[in-house]
Amino acid sequence: MKYKNLGKSKIKISSIGLGTNFVANIQKDEKKLMYLMQKALDKSINFFDTAEVYHNGYSEILVGKAFKRMRDKVVIATKFSSEHSSYKDVLKTAEGSLKRLQTDYIDLYQIHWPNPIVPIEETLKALEKLIKAGKIRHIGVCNFSQRLLKDIQKASTLPIVSLEIEYNLLERTIEYDLLPYCEKNKITTIAYTPLNSGTILKTEKYSKIFLNLSKKYDRTASQIILNFLISHPSVVAIPATTNIIHLEGNAKSTEFVLEKSDIDLLAKTFTSKVINIDTGKIRVVSITDHAAYKTVEEALSNKLNFFPSPAMLSKDIQKGDFLKPVRIRTVQKKDRIFEYELINGRIRYWAWVIAFNGKKPIPAIVED
Numbered sequence: 001m002k003y004k005n006l007g008k009s010k011i012k013i014s015s016i017g018l019g020t021n022f023v024a025n026i027q028k029d030e031k032k033l034m035y036l037m038q039k040a041l042d043k044s045i046n047f048f049d050t051a052e053v054y055h056n057g058y059s060e061i062l063v064g065k066a067f068k069r070m071r072d073k074v075v076i077a078t079k080f081s082s083e084h085s086s087y088k089d090v091l092k093t094a095e096g097s098l099k100r101l102q103t104d105y106i107d108l109y110q111i112h113w114p115n116p117i118v119p120i121e122e123t124l125k126a127l128e129k130l131i132k133a134g135k136i137r138h139i140g141v142c143n144f145s146q147r148l149l150k151d152i153q154k155a156s157t158l159p160i161v162s163l164e165i166e167y168n169l170l171e172r173t174i175e176y177d178l179l180p181y182c183e184k185n186k187i188t189t190i191a192y193t194p195l196n197s198g199t200i201l202k203t204e205k206y207s208k209i210f211l212n213l214s215k216k217y218d219r220t221a222s223q224i225i226l227n228f229l230i231s232h233p234s235v236v237a238i239p240a241t242t243n244i245i246h247l248e249g250n251a252k253s254t255e256f257v258l259e260k261s262d263i264d265l266l267a268k269t270f271t272s273k274v275i276n277i278d279t280g281k282i283r284v285v286s287i288t289d290h291a292a293y294k295t296v297e298e299a300l301s302n303k304l305n306f307f308p309s310p311a312m313l314s315k316d317i318q319k320g321d322f323l324k325p326v327r328i329r330t331v332q333k334k335d336r337i338f339e340y341e342l343i344n345g346r347i348r349y350w351a352w353v354i355a356f357n358g359k360k361p362i363p364a365i366v367e368d
């Protein structure tokens with residue numbers, strides 16, 4: 001296993017961590033998952049990512065149970081939800097996480113999503129109080145644009161040690177600005193959804209390149225992908241798995257070095273073309289178990305209580321923040337209005353529509 005410093009701190013974290021928003025019935029599978037997490041530590045994974053919101057707090061409970069007797073061996077990262085960003089709520093939420101994690105301190109406390117309403121200074125005041133009290137060791141952020149990252153750095157008296165953000169072969173937007181910024185400023189980039197939730201491994205059109213590289217390095221496709229991501233000096237990846245064989249394989253992803261020509265080959269093969277598409281041509285449907293608004297009126301009324309709401313997010317978009325393009329696919333049976341269907345980015349889509357009154361084409365990647 002290779003380790004990297006967490007930001008400018010002295011804490012060493014494994015380049016491959018474990019995401020604990022498991023796709024599983026975690027209460028039912030508790031024993032198996034506890035065993036899996038302990039196995040991860042056996043395999044030298046010491047970095048565990050959770051959040052108050054994962055499985056309604058149960059992910060934190062599980063991490064707490066798994067490591068309460070070996071607390072000093074692991075680095076625990078958790079997050080408070082964006083709606084808990086006020087001074088009082090941050091302090092209260094941290095107490096809840098500490099209790100569920102059965103620990104006196106959280107190594108890395110992260111803001112799960114930016115909050116467009118609560119001033120960042122207020123949130124930081126609470127985080128600074130938690131640091132002084134020894135309840136958290138370091139502050140990190142998730143899903144922040146470069147502008148917001150710079151803002152929080154300017155406002156904070158303490159270093160922001162990490163940015164957790166989506167980064168995988170099919171979502172490489174951060175390579176344009178955030179990744180170089182993090183590398184330059186020694187901020188650890190924690191790559192979430194590094195394996196595209198597993199789908200990239202099952203997609204026929206990518207099988208050839210993975211097969212060739214797998215043969216050349218005698219490694220699995222997942223190991224090739226994870227190695228590509230962590231080949232960037234500031235990046236660590238946190239794949240989630242409920243499968244011991246996958247876990248062991250992921251842990252070994254740091255044991256080889258991809259040649260520069262193969263890194264370039266992967267980068268070239270997985271370049272996603274971003275095109276600007278008229279928002280009116282995109283149909284919004286509910287994606288698997290994710291509910292979505294179908295009209296701008298629904299998005300504006302935000303009955304599903306998304307936070308930040310599309311209207312709130314639209315304000316940041318007007319200031320130039322757009323974390324990543326939405327993902328769409330061509331509608332199979334074309335009708336007269338819609339040419340595409342949205343597959344990822346249901347809040348960002350409506351935020352964009354609201355920000356520009358539906359008049360500005362949206363950056364999108366077509367996945368066909």
Ligand SMILES: NC(=O)c1ccc[n+]([C@@H]2O[C@H](COP(=O)([O-])OP(=O)(O)OC[C@H]3O[C@@H](n4cnc5c(N)ncnc54)[C@H](OP(=O)(O)O)[C@@H]3O)[C@@H](O)[C@H]2O)c1
Nearest residue numbers: 019020021192193194195196197198222239240241242246
């Ligand atoms: N901060 C944020 O806003 C945010 C957002 C999303 C996610 N996250 C964090 O990132 C973690 C990971 O993200 P994710 O779960 O979305 O995506 P992911 O790690 O890309 O994908 C997880 C899926 O990949 C499969 N998988 C893992 N290793 C594999 C292997 N070696 N071979 C084949 N399949 C493999 C898993 O199935 P098996 O169980 O069968 O292995 C699982 O279905 C989360 O648990 C969470 O901690 C953070």
